[in-house]
Amino acid sequence: MKKSPDNTTHFGFKTVEEDKKVELVADVFHSVAAKYDIMNDVLSLGIHRIWKRFTIDCSGVRKGQKVLDLAGGTGDLTAKFSRIVGEEGQVVLADINDSMLKVGRSKLRDKGIEGNVSYVQANAEELPFPDNHFDLITIAFGLRNVTDKDKALASIYRVLKPGGRLLVLEFSTPLYSPVKKFYDFYSFNILPKLGKLIANDSESYQYLAESIRMHPDQETLKEMMNQVGFDNTEYFNLSAGIVALHRGYKY
Amino acid sequence: MSLTNLLCGLLETGVNQLHQLDSSAVIKRKQLNGTIIGVSLKELDIPLYFVISDQQIDVLNKFEGQTDCTIRVSFSALKQLQDNHQLTNLIKSGELEVEGDIQLVQQFANLLTDMKIDWEEHLSQKVGDVVAHKFCYHTKQLFKGAVTQSKAIEKQAALYITEEAKLAPSGLEVAYFCDQVNTLETETDKLLLKLDEKLNQQS
Numbered sequence: 001m002k003k004s005p006d007n008t009t010h011f012g013f014k015t016v017e018e019d020k021k022v023e024l025v026a027d028v029f030h031s032v033a034a035k036y037d038i039m040n041d042v043l044s045l046g047i048h049r050i051w052k053r054f055t056i057d058c059s060g061v062r063k064g065q066k067v068l069d070l071a072g073g074t075g076d077l078t079a080k081f082s083r084i085v086g087e088e089g090q091v092v093l094a095d096i097n098d099s100m101l102k103v104g105r106s107k108l109r110d111k112g113i114e115g116n117v118s119y120v121q122a123n124a125e126e127l128p129f130p131d132n133h134f135d136l137i138t139i140a141f142g143l144r145n146v147t148d149k150d151k152a153l154a155s156i157y158r159v160l161k162p163g164g165r166l167l168v169l170e171f172s173t174p175l176y177s178p179v180k181k182f183y184d185f186y187s188f189n190i191l192p193k194l195g196k197l198i199a200n201d202s203e204s205y206q207y208l209a210e211s212i213r214m215h216p217d218q219e220t221l222k223e224m225m226n227q228v229g230f231d232n233t234e235y236f237n238l239s240a241g242i243v244a245l246h247r248g249y250k251y
Numbered sequence: 252m253s254l255t256n257l258l259c260g261l262l263e264t265g266v267n268q269l270h271q272l273d274s275s276a277v278i279k280r281k282q283l284n285g286t287i288i289g290v291s292l293k294e295l296d297i298p299l300y301f302v303i304s305d306q307q308i309d310v311l312n313k314f315e316g317q318t319d320c321t322i323r324v325s326f327s328a329l330k331q332l333q334d335n336h337q338l339t340n341l342i343k344s345g346e347l348e349v350e351g352d353i354q355l356v357q358q359f360a361n362l363l364t365d366m367k368i369d370w371e372e373h374l375s376q377k378v379g380d381v382v383a384h385k386f387c388y389h390t391k392q393l394f395k396g397a398v399t400q401s402k403a404i405e406k407q408a409a410l411y412i413t414e415e416a417k418l419a420p421s422g423l424e425v426a427y428f429c430d431q432v433n434t435l436e437t438e439t440d441k442l443l444l445k446l447d448e449k450l451n452q453q454s
């Protein structure tokens with residue numbers, strides 16, 4: 001996203017200083033971490049599971065590969081990847097927020113997932129991994145929260161192996177205006193109320209709705225991926241464009 | 252696209268829920284840990300990939316890597332996959348095609364179809380022994396009753412359709428109609444012969 005000249009960025013609809021955004025986003029996810037999974041199911045009516053399944057289908061992941069689940073949060077994708085890549089494979093769950101990492105780690109441990117998963121606290125903009133390291137990188141519902149998206153995409157490109165792919169699953173711009181209207185109503189009127197009811201935290205969910213609106217649309221994100229070097233970039237609209245999956249390759 | 256995703260999801264949840272109740276499932280999964288098996292039904296042609304691990308079974312509908320075993324099987328042959336002796340027959344008759352380790356087929360079929368679930372036992376943990384026993388007993392009775400009932404209904408319906416509503420002819424009516432058609436046929440043949448004769452005379 002374009003940087004404003006005076007070093008400010010968006011936090012939802014508010015404009016804030018760049019260093020501040022990281023902190024504010026952190027606050028949001030510290031406060032939702034514990035109820036994150038339940039909220040996901042309730043707010044998306046369970047549909048996020050189908051979006052994630054589609055993501056796995058498009059990943060081409062195989063036994064023995066190295067996968068980075070960036071902004072991985074509570075590790076839904078990590079769990080599946082861990083079972084597919086098997087014992088010789090490796091999955092790294094990276095998140096900037098240690099509350100989310102902790103919830104993720106204990107959830108995966110409880111499921112019996114151990115051995116091939118490691119947990120790393122990291123900022124997507126400055127990934128602490130060597131060049132050409134991963135076969136696959138996914139970032140699901142995470143890019144939206146990143147302050148400097150171009151920097152994050154470039155950093156992802158660097159640590160991806162040639163032949164590897166990036167999958168970005170993120171809220172996007174609905175294709176049809178009736179869907180849009182319903183969706184706007186849902187996210188600004190119902191979502192924060194549900195957030196208040198279940199997690200006693202309407203502000204975080206207000207932020208969620210606003211950050212979705214500020215996120216680049218399908219074509220813009222595709223262009224941003226091309227800009228940092230990705231090839232064969234394409235996207236799939238899911239649920240009428242409420243969510244889009246972008247896929248790009250590094251050759 | 253998302254419909255098949257939904258189906259895979261439901262299938263996966265269903266199988267894993269059942270496995271939770273089946274005490275033998277863990278050991279069976281352990282034996283197959285790390286195995287990926289591709290399955291397609293001849294009738295449907297949607298491939299499914301079963302990723303088997305200690306923890307659970309994951310069902311995918313796309314997989315670009317190498318499977319340990321890929322099978323194409325017709326729906327009717329599914330149940331027979333468990334039986335080692337049947338496998339060669341099924342392959343010969345073309346109802347089953349296997350690529351990869353054939354040993355895995357039987358183990359896999361076992362894992363999916365041969366679940367040992369003691370419903371009464373699981374229920375008793377929730378509601379107590381007596382209720383569980385009664386419930387299971389009545390369910391069985393109910394099921395038996397339902398089977399007899401449905402047979403009776405079938406008979407009744409057949410009677411109604413043929414006799415009452417006259418939607419379909421009864422056996423006798425059909426036979427009578429066939430006779431009439433036969434007579435008509437012979438009559439027509441005779442008529443044609445006569446016609447031929449007449450025409451020949453004239454020319």
Ligand SMILES: C[S@@+](CC[C@H](N)C(=O)[O-])C[C@H]1O[C@@H](n2cnc3c(N)ncnc32)[C@H](O)[C@@H]1O
Nearest residue numbers: 029071072073096097100123124140141142145
């Ligand atoms: C909505 S959650 C998504 C979690 C998970 N991927 C999922 O789909 O359920 C977004 C996550 O992004 C993380 N995040 C936000 N900014 C980040 C950054 N700059 N680098 C890495 N992770 C970040 C948050 O801590 C949060 O856990």
